[in-house]
Amino acid sequence: DVKVTQSSRYLVKRTGEKVFLECVQDMDHENMFWYRQDPGLGLRLIYFSYDVKMKEKGDIPEGYSVSREKKERFSLILESASTNQTSMYLCASSGPLGFAGDEQYFGPGTRLTVT
Amino acid sequence: AQSVTQLGSHVSVSEGALVLLRCNYSSSVPPYLFWYVQYPNQGLQLLLKYTSAATLVKGINGFEAEFKKSETSFHLTKPSAHMSDAAEYFCADTPIGNTPLVFGKGTRLSVIA
Numbered sequence: 504d505v506k507v508t509q510s511s512r513y514l515v516k517r518t519g520e521k522v523f524l525e526c527v528q529d530m531d532h533e534n535m536f537w538y539r540q541d542p543g544l545g546l547r548l549i550y551f552s553y554d555v556k557m558k559e560k561g562d563i564p565e566g567y568s569v570s571r572e573k574k575e576r577f578s579l580i581l582e583s584a585s586t587n588q589t590s591m592y593l594c595a596s597s598g599p600l601g602f603a604g605d606e607q608y609f610g611p612g613t614r615l616t617v618t
Numbered sequence: 619a620q621s622v623t624q625l626g627s628h629v630s631v632s633e634g635a636l637v638l639l640r641c642n643y644s645s646s647v648p649p650y651l652f653w654y655v656q657y658p659n660q661g662l663q664l665l666l667k668y669t670s671a672a673t674l675v676k677g678i679n680g681f682e683a684e685f686k687k688s689e690t691s692f693h694l695t696k697p698s699a700h701m702s703d704a705a706e707y708f709c710a711d712t713p714i715g716n717t718p719l720v721f722g723k724g725t726r727l728s729v730i731a
Binding site: 507512534536543544545546548551561593595597606607608609610611612614 | 659662708719724
């Protein structure tokens with residue numbers, strides 16, 4: 504059974520703080536993804552990674568960075584948190600790049616509030 | 619740019635009634651299509667996926683979806699709604715060899731007793 508875990512379910516941070524959101528998957532998946540989810544906007548891709556130390560920008564990378572030092576772990580970093588980054592953050596993973604029909608497996612999400 | 623359109627941000631049905639959630643995709647190549655469900659305060663979980671083997675796809679919890687190339691649609695249906703079906707539903711698309719998925723904005727399903 505695929506498991507994607509996220510370090511926190513709920514997080515409250517202050518404006519200007521550096522914030523780390525951690526994601527770990529246990530299925531040896533090559534691909535990992537970070538999304539943010541906001542009412543009425545659906546899921547928006549922030550960054551993704553198809554291999555260790557590799558990263559690609561998604562649709563809304565501004566204000567975020569990522570780190571993937573190990574295959575199973577993908578971190579999202581908010582360098583200086585702002586109130587407009589208050590959101591639900593979802594991590595996902597999937598199998599080999601180019602494998603047709605590969606679904607993504609999602610973690611439970613982290614609800615981040617920046618005050 | 620590739621897009622997925624879900625018609626209706628909110629759908630409300632009575633318990634026992636037919637559920638129909640609409641999804642249209644824009645891929646110009648044969649797509650791989652997915653429906654995900656998200657229960658409150660949880661991540662997304664896969665309901666079903668279309669990978670060109672059959673146009674009618676059966677998923678979990680009694681849901682099914684039909685791929686119609688002529689209409690570029692992949693609508694999700696369930697014959698009889700249950701209270702536990704209340705959730706948000708997302709349609710997603712990816713062409714062959716491409717990742718990541720492109721998601722629709724979601725449809726929130728309410729079930730009325």
